[in-house]
């Protein structure tokens with residue numbers, strides 16, 4: 001049981017980067033449970049498979065029978081990445097978000113409560129805090145939860161369920177809330193892959209509204225390192241904000257990537273705004289800085305260069 005790690009959603013963007021990180025930097029035995037939705041990277045599973053410390057199970061975390069099957073083994077940790085993650089899809093159809101993000105978290109909490117899993121990290125998001133005005137201070141762990149779209153409402157619901165299990169059952173669970181990630185293996189529906197992949201083909205890139213919405217970007221490997229720091233030194237029942245200290249407007253992100261690719265602004269296509277589009281996210285991560293000694297190590301520009309190199313290598 002000790003040294004056994006259950007990763008949910010490990011075929012997705014952040015989960016697959018986390019498995020790579022943990023196989024390289026630790027000696028954990030890792031089981032990956034993933035239902036292999038459209039968002040999964042099947043080729044990465046073939047890359048992990050030869051590693052004797054890695055096991056894959058196709059399964060849906062919201063199904064009790066799949067959780068029962070995977071918890072025939074016991075685990076020191078579960079890190080719950082599995083989720084429907086794309087805001088635009090949640091606006092079209094919220095139901096899969098409620099099923100995977102809320103019911104899936106519930107099933108894992110039950111497995112923790114029953115003792116099959118000793119510790120859990122719930123991978124949450126800065127979106128649960130809602131949106132900031134230009135003059136607001138960055139979100140802290142004390143900022144009230146105020147989600148604005150069905151995706152963030154489902155993640156906030158899961159967080160509240162976690163807090164209720166911590167309070168009621170003293171469940172050993174930590175919540176980490178991170179800002180926008182970018183890097184290798186992100187699904188092409190998200191903004192940064194859309195920019196890179198469209199620009200590489202000289203196709204127009206949709207920019208929602210005026211392009212002035214702002215996000216705080218973090219290179220995915222830094223997020224993985226933050227989660228490992230939380231596993232090592234985090235306190236049960238606590239919430240930890242993780243951020244990149246790289247607040248940029250969507251226009252600035254697009255413009256920087258176009259420049260890196262040697263393309264011009266004629267590729268930008270202003271389109272209708274996202275419904276209920278959150279204006280700005282920014283994370284105050286002083287708690288992880290001061291209690292765990294974590295801070296971002298990859299600048300936005302450096303991370304974008306690595307990300308472009310990865311997408312370019314995939315196209316060959």
Ligand SMILES: NC(=O)c1ccc[n+]([C@@H]2O[C@H](COP(=O)([O-])OP(=O)(O)OC[C@H]3O[C@@H](n4cnc5c(N)ncnc54)[C@H](O)[C@@H]3O)[C@@H](O)[C@H]2O)c1
Nearest residue numbers: 009011012013014035036037039040060061083085100181
């Ligand atoms: N991408 C970001 O910028 C970001 C930022 C902060 C937090 N998060 C959170 O991090 C986690 C991972 O995000 P991502 O961007 O890697 O997502 P993703 O959409 O790339 O991957 C999600 C993975 O989960 C799997 N999955 C979905 N529902 C499942 C279910 N019911 N059972 C088993 N597997 C299921 C999918 O097949 C996929 O492989 C999510 O919980 C998300 O809310 C993401």
Ligand SMILES: Cc1cn([C@H]2C[C@H](O)[C@@H](COP(=O)(O)OP(=O)(O)O[C@H]3O[C@H](C)C(=O)[C@H](O)[C@H]3O)O2)c(=O)[nH]c1=O
Nearest residue numbers: 085086087125179180189190191194206207208213250
């Ligand atoms: C896809 C797309 C997006 N955008 C805008 C919309 C946002 O203001 C910004 C980033 O959009 P994206 O969908 O990549 O990410 P967010 O909606 O901020 O959400 C992401 O970051 C949080 C933290 C999570 O928790 C989500 O899981 C993750 O998907 O670019 C465009 O202008 N054009 C486009 O084609």
